[in-house]
Amino acid sequence: MYLKVFAPCDGSVEELSKLNDGVFSEGFLGKGIVFYPKNNNFYSILDCGNVVQIFDTKHAYFFQNSNFKNQILMHMGLDTVKLKGKPFDTKVVEGEEVDLNKLVVNVDLELIKKNEISIATPITISGDYEYDITNLKSGDVKKGDVLFEVCYEEKDEKALNNDDLKLYKSKYLIAAEYFIKNIGGKQNYKDVYNCMTRLRFSIIDKEKVDIKQIEKNKLVKGVVWNGLELQIIIGGECYKVKDEIINMDKNINNKSAKTKLKPPFSKRALGVITAIMAPNVPIILASGILSAIYALFAATNVINANDDSNMFSTIMKILSKTGLVLVGVFFCMNTVKYLGGNILLGALLGLLLVSRFYFQAGVSDPNLYKFGTYVIDKNYGVSGWFLFNIGNFPVTVRSYEGSILPFILIGFLSTYVDKWIKTWMPTTVDVVFRYPLVILITILPTLFILGPLLSLVEIGVAKAIGFVENWPIGIGVAIFAFIIQPLVLMGVHVAVYVTLQAQLLAGVPGAESLILPGGQAAVWGQIGAAIGVLIMTKNWNFKTIIIGTLPSATFGITETILYSVNIPKGRPFLVGCVSGAFGGLVMGILGAKLKRLVGDGILYPMGLDGLDQLYFVIGSLVSLGSGILLSMLFYRERIMEYKYAKKISNKLKKHIFSLNFKQNIDVKSELEFINKEYLNSKKELANYEKYLQYVTKIENKLLKVEQKEDNFKKNMYKKISRLENKNDTKSIEKKEGLVKVYNNYSLAEIKTKLVFDKQEYTKNNKQIIDAYNEKIKSVENIVSQKINEIDNKFNIPYINNFKNGYWNAIHSVDISYGYEDTRLYGMNKEEKNIFKEYKNKGAK
Known part of the structure; x- marks a missing residue:
């Protein structure tokens, strides 16, 4: 299909x-031409269409033809927005039908020129639908002459077949395809799974993974390697991406591929443990919430x-009990x-x-x-067939309800x-005898030897934690609250928590934990730090990101x-850890003890009884409040250019003077000259930052509109899909x-x-930019010149x-607002x- 655009x-x-x-000229507002008018009366640029939008300042008009979904923009003058509508006498209203004989606006071209503003009038195509433009005119034209033609494909509105439905892809499917491409394809991973926030790939060849490309995806919050396990931090939506990957191909066979690059054994072991434990987290959380409901009812x-x-x-x-005891x-x-x-x-062995x-x-x-x-030993909560004592601890053949390590061992x-x-x-005979033989060879040593030994390990860990958590004035709880979030970064927090929760999982009578509530103090400390950033930041894109993370964090x-x-801002993470320690200290002093496993965050108090709930809430508020206040006090939107440059100069000076040149090297004044240049840059950087603050506000609004459009299309797609196989008249008409x-x-x-x-705001702030x-x-240039001079002189x-x-x-401004990445410096x-x-040979 073709649509003609005419000279106004x-x-x-x-x-x-x-x-x-x-x-x-860069195509930011679509393809088209630039028109230089010779008359004041501007007519419609379409022979049949509507005026769909008129800017408040009357200098820009959007037209649309019913067969073409994009809009055509006519923008009269380049900086005419500054004139606030004075040169323009509009003759139409929004929604009005127009043809080539319809006068749209009378423009005072002389007034525009008198204000030293260009009368250039770009006419471009604006919108997301595919199109191309052909037969572009150049040179002089008369009113009603064809400027260019728009080539596009008309969609059939009467029916949407299966091929059309496939045209819509959710952001999760798009992300899934994107990740598969940038990890080296389907053949470069053995398995894909997820925990609460991370999409995890068991990678075969790390060299084929393009981390930088993965990080560019809008869903990605961060990327972490854990041995050969690639963890893509997405948030609560990660399972949706994982489901899309599994649906893409359920029969992937990667066994023939060979691993080329192996990290250290400790890293690989850690990755294996995390891969085994992470998929259980939703089960544990679900069981914990049901347990909390049961406790509340009781x-x-x-x-x-x-x-x-x-x-x-x-x-x-x-x-409430089954999921926990059979975990x-x-x-x-x-x-x-x-x-x-x-x-x-x-499953059978378990x-x-x-x-x-x-x-x-x-x-x-x-x-x-x-x-x-x-025997039924009340001191240790152990029951089973007695084998022997170690000290006063009875080693037995028993059920391992609520335990973890024996099950992992027997799985291996x-x-x-x-x-x-x-x-x-x-x-x-394989099909008849192999599995019975496997069961006998594995279950008997586990019950009589390995299981009892691993039980001792669990007891040992519990005793060690018990020793730390009973340190005076809540110090042990504070230490745990301080370190647990850094362990989250390493991806090993799941293993730590599962170990600490062993006795609670097993339902051991009298089991309670003073140290586990400290983990929640750490959570509220990080939430408080983020809220402090939310209050202080002027970056509207960043505000949206913070707000989006808070629901899951609670x-x-x-x-x-x-x-x-x-973590990207640095100080807030440390503030969150310190604030968590403050709250943990209060919880430890007051003696808030967890009695049962429940959901985390706002659900956690249901795991405590009586005054312990109040003590926990007080400690959580201390973490939250101190996180907010400390973050507001110490947060910096960006690095201060002068301080940062001074730090670099000091490192460079140390680097040079470490060579102990015999001749006197006067580099101090050269580096001071560089530092002063940064001090003199304060005004330009501050003005540019204010400009970006408003730009991010507009970008934030644009993101919300895009999300609204995507959600509507997704929901409508689902409704149409449900009607695809229904052939009755009512369903067909509805479809x-x-x-x-x-x-x-x-x-x-x-x-x-x-x-x-x-773009208008950018043009109006061109001087600042x-x-x-x-x-x-x-x-x-000055930095390069001064360093090159020192290098040329002393090599x-x-x-x-x-x-x-x-x-x-x-x-620093562009880095802070996400338009540039920090560069590495120094020596590897x-x-x-x-x-x-x-240096040891002696510098000459």
Whole structure:
């Protein structure tokens, strides 16, 4: 299909690129031409269409033809917005139909010229739908002459077939395809899974992964390597991306690929542990919330926790307890799955370790403990068939309800035993005898040897934690609250928490934890730090990011806050850790103890009883409040250019003077000269920062409009999909109506207005932007000149490596607002060794 765009009056035409205004000429507002009018009366540029939008200052008009979904912009003059509508006498209203004989606006061209403003009138296509322009006119034209033609594909509004439906892709599918491409394709990962906030790939070849490209995706908050596990921090939406990846190809076979690059064993081991534990987190959280509901009902006498004959009470108990006491089964299944074994075998082995047949009537007097006797030890909460004592701890063959390590161990053991048996067992009897043999070889050593030993490990960890948590005046809790969020960065917090929760998971009578509430104090400390940043920042894009991270954080999930807000800004993360320690200290002093596992964040108080709940809330408020106040006190929107440059100069001076030149090197004055240049840059950088503050406000509004459009299209797509297989008249009519709405729905008008507002604001602040760019160029030239002079005179190794540090200082505004990345400076390990050898030989 073709749409003709006509000259609004007599004039001349040039290519848009010749305008050289940095906005229209660069295609930011679409393809088109620039028109120079010779008459004051401007008529419609379409032979059939509507005026869909008129700017408040009357200098810009949007037209639309019913068959073409994009809009055509006619912008009269380049900086005429400054005249606030004075030269323009509008003759139409928004929504009015127009043709070539319809007068749109009378323009006082002489008034525009008198104000030294260009009368150049760009006419461009604005919108998201695909198009191309052809037959561009150039030179003189008359009113009504064709300026150019728009080539586009007309959509069928009466029906939307399956191919059309595929045209819509959610942002999660787009992200999934993007991630697969940039990790090296489907053949470069063994498995994909997720925890609460992280999309995790088990990578085969790290060299094929393009981290920089992955970080450019809008969903990504950060990227972390944990051995060969790639963790992409997304937030609560990560499972949606994972589901899209799984749906893309459910039959991926990567076993033939070879790992080329292996990190240290400790890193690989850590990655394996995290991969096994992370998928269980949603199960643990779900069970914890159900347990909290059960505890709440019991505390308010809605149910009687001691009456197992009551149907409702018993069902609630089953819902709250089963997931927690059988959690080891899930760990066993995930272990086997990770290693590529039979997940159903993992389920069976896990169930064999938690069978109800382990529970018998027995003796509780330690004097009566004999080998093979069933004992019930109240001191350690242990029951089972007695083997022997270690100290006064009874080692037994028992059920491992609520335990973790035995299940992980048997998962590993069974998988490798299974692979070993496959190597020699004849295929004729394999299907009958292999799995029974695997079970016997793995379950018996686990019950009689490995299980009891691992139980001792769990007891040892509990005792060590008990020793720390009972340090006086809450110091142990404060230390735990301070370090737990850094452990989150390392991706090992899941393992730490699961270990600390072992006795609570097992339902050991009298089990309670003073130290675990400190982990929540750390959460509220990070939330407080982020809120402090939210109050202080003038970056509206950043404000939106912070607000988006707070809901999940209030439920104890801090990864999104850490990677989106506190860590990138540096100080807020440290403030959050310190504030968490303050709250943990208060909780420890008051003695707030966790009695049961529940949901984190705002649900956590349900895991405590009586006054402990009040003590916990007080400690949480201390963390939150101190986080807000300290963050407001210490937060800096950006690095201070002068202080940063001075720091670089001091490092460079130390680097030079470490060579102990015999001749006197007067570099101090040269470096001071550089520092003063940064001090003299304060005005230009401050003005540019104010400019960016408003720009980010517009960008923030644009992002919200895009999200609104995407959500509408997604919901409409679902409604149409549900009607695809229904052939009755009512459904067909409904589908056709929805298809029409789906095809016609667009917020391009609002988005174009916002983009246009941003470009207008940019043009009006051109002087500020130019002054900023000139200052940057000037400072960079001076830095380069001074360092080159020192280098040429004394030939000092790696002196040029410090230029990036100065670059960071002068680009502090762009870095802070996300338009530039910080550059590395200084020397790497290899360069330091070379420099050391050079210094030892003696500089000449």
